[in-house]
Amino acid sequence: MDTTGRASGAPETIDWEALRQAAAAAMGRSYSPYSKYPVGAAALLDDGRIVSGCNVENASYGLTLCAECTMVGALQMGGGGRIRAFYCVDAAGAVLMPCGRCRQLLYEFRSPGMVLMTGRGIKTMDEILPDAFGPENLENH
């Protein structure tokens, strides 16, 4: 990974600002009356589309859907695809790391060389979820 955000095997540079704006816009749809912590997530897909999501909370707190969950739903409902780059923000504009569950959700739809913006720069999927369990583990069951 270089500092421009160029993913291995990806010919163009990622437009991180467009992704940040899509995540911020999605955050505006957040339903977060319990935590009062709106979150927006956005992913750049392999075909150039951007999909996004917001957190959707529930009176049964533990059922809350993270922004990444609804984003993955939007990805699939929009015809599917593979994630090249991911960005998640809160209302203060801070970049968020996906929780453990969401790292697994993102892993399922990663492209080779998928990258994420973090507070410490651009990271690969493998860096944030090493030795992941994935669809390949189910191949010979």
Ligand SMILES: O=c1ccn([C@H]2C[C@H](O)[C@@H](CO)O2)c(=O)[nH]1
């Ligand atoms: O990466 C994250 C971290 C937290 N949340 C949501 C879940 C909950 O609604 C609120 C507080 O945890 O933030 C997300 O959507 N994504």
Ligand SMILES: [Zn+2]
């Ligand atoms: Zn999560």
